[in-house]
Amino acid sequence: MSPIKKIALHGLALEKDSEKYLTQIIDRLNKEGVEIWLTSLFHSRNTALVGRHKNVAETINADIDCVFSLGGDGTFLESLLWVGESEVPILGINMGRLGFLASIAKEYIKESLYLLFKGEYEIESRSLISLETNLELFNGKTYALNECAILRKDTSAMIMVKCYINDQYLNTYWADGLMVASPTGSTGYSLSCGGPLMMPDSKDFVITPVSPHNLNVRPLIVSDESELKFEIETRNRSFLISLDSRSETIENDVNITVKKAPFYAKLIRIEGINFPDTIRNKLGWGFDKRN
Numbered sequence: 001m002s003p004i005k006k007i008a009l010h011g012l013a014l015e016k017d018s019e020k021y022l023t024q025i026i027d028r029l030n031k032e033g034v035e036i037w038l039t040s041l042f043h044s045r046n047t048a049l050v051g052r053h054k055n056v057a058e059t060i061n062a063d064i065d066c067v068f069s070l071g072g073d074g075t076f077l078e079s080l081l082w083v084g085e086s087e088v089p090i091l092g093i094n095m096g097r098l099g100f101l102a103s104i105a106k107e108y109i110k111e112s113l114y115l116l117f118k119g120e121y122e123i124e125s126r127s128l129i130s131l132e133t134n135l136e137l138f139n140g141k142t143y144a145l146n147e148c149a150i151l152r153k154d155t156s157a158m159i160m161v162k163c164y165i166n167d168q169y170l171n172t173y174w175a176d177g178l179m180v181a182s183p184t185g186s187t188g189y190s191l192s193c194g195g196p197l198m199m200p201d202s203k204d205f206v207i208t209p210v211s212p213h214n215l216n217v218r219p220l221i222v223s224d225e226s227e228l229k230f231e232i233e234t235r236n237r238s239f240l241i242s243l244d245s246r247s248e249t250i251e252n253d254v255n256i257t258v259k260k261a262p263f264y265a266k267l268i269r270i271e272g273i274n275f276p277d278t279i280r281n282k283l284g285w286g287f288d289k290r291n
Contacts, residue, residue: 004065004117008037008057008088010079011070011095013045018070018095021106022049025068025093028113037064039082060086066268068093069102073188076101077244080265081141089123089266091116100187100282101145103273112270120271126184126200127224128261131243133254143261144243146185150232150256151177151210151240153249158213159239162231165222170207173217177210177240180228180258184265185244187279195219200275205260230256 007029014022029036037055057064060082066089069079076092076099083090092102093109104112115121131142152159161173181190183198186206191197195208196219205226208219222228232239237252280286 002065004032004034006035006037006061006063006065008039008061008064008067009070010039010042010067010082011045011075014049014070014095018106019049021093021095021109022046022070024109025070025113028110032117037061041078041082042070060084060088062086064088066091070095071102072096073099073101074245077145080145083265084141085263087263087266089268091268091270100278101184101267103278104270112273115270115272116268122269122271124200124267124269125264126267127182127203127205128263128265129180129182129185129205129243130259130261131241132257132259133241133250135250135254137241137248137250138243138246142243144185145182145265146188146244147179147181147190147208147242148258149177149179149189149210149240149242150230151242151247152234153236153238153240157235158211160233163207164229164231165226167227167229170220171217173209174213175209175211175217178230179208179210181206181208182224187282190219193219196221197279224260226259228258230258232256 037057038053040056040058043056067079069076069090069092079090093104094102095106129144129148131148158174158176161178163170183200183202186198190208193208193210195206203224204221205224206219206221209217232252238249240247241250
């Protein structure tokens with residue numbers, strides 16, 4: 001793999017007990033002769049720590065080799081929005097508890113960076129979900145790593161969602177909402193709504209209803225080559241549409257199409273850290289809790 005020469009750091013405001021880990025990261029990068037950049041958000045959130053660091057970027061630089069996301073899975077998703085369509089790889093360093101995306105615990109930063117600069121890592125390509133409508137939404141960043149969800153607004157009555165797969169009618173859902181989740185997103189909101197877990201390299205999406213009125217309705221796995229179209233009816237003529245942690249209110253007469261995005265999220269996986277291990281630790285699989 002090509003040597004890593006330029007890295008951007010992104011994250012939330014770091015808590016006091018995490019400051020030493022930022023110092024550890026910067027010291028290691030300086031030792032490797034890496035040119036360090038900060039996203040403008042990270043710089044503004046941590047001015048007291050980073051001081052007058054001169055390399056601050058509003059947008060992704062074309063020659064950035066990778067991005068370090070310092071925080072949890074939510075921070076990782078924010079980093080992905082900053083990367084956009086450039087497909088610059090992201091390394092997730094979790095400053096809290098173990099995450100699915102930010103999989104490197106802060107206690108293992110030193111070891112993980114050693115392996116990174118030894119070239120003992122791989123880059124995973126994760127499918128993204130693309131939203132197409134007849135409106136200008138989400139400042140043009142109409143893609144999601146986890147899920148695209150159509151949800152009722154506030155405490156209004158349930159909504160009716162007609163779903164079509166490749167222009168063929170599938171079903172009408174009466175529910176609090178409906179989502180299309182990627183394999184990456186199958187461990188998140190979709191899982192909490194009864195959706196199945198999928199391996200990250202699966203070539204599928206899952207359509208998962210949110211609190212459906214008809215109890216015989218179940219999640220459905222479809223090819224990620226499918227084009228999904230939705231028609232929505234609500235009593236108050238408005239509803240929410242969300243992409244990961246972002247949401248906007250729109251009206252009933254919007255046209256909604258969901259399909260796989262033409263670009264990918266690139267995740268850096270350090271050797272020895274894999275999805276089965278992460279999911280076992282996160283969900284407590286394989287542990288005898290009877291004692």
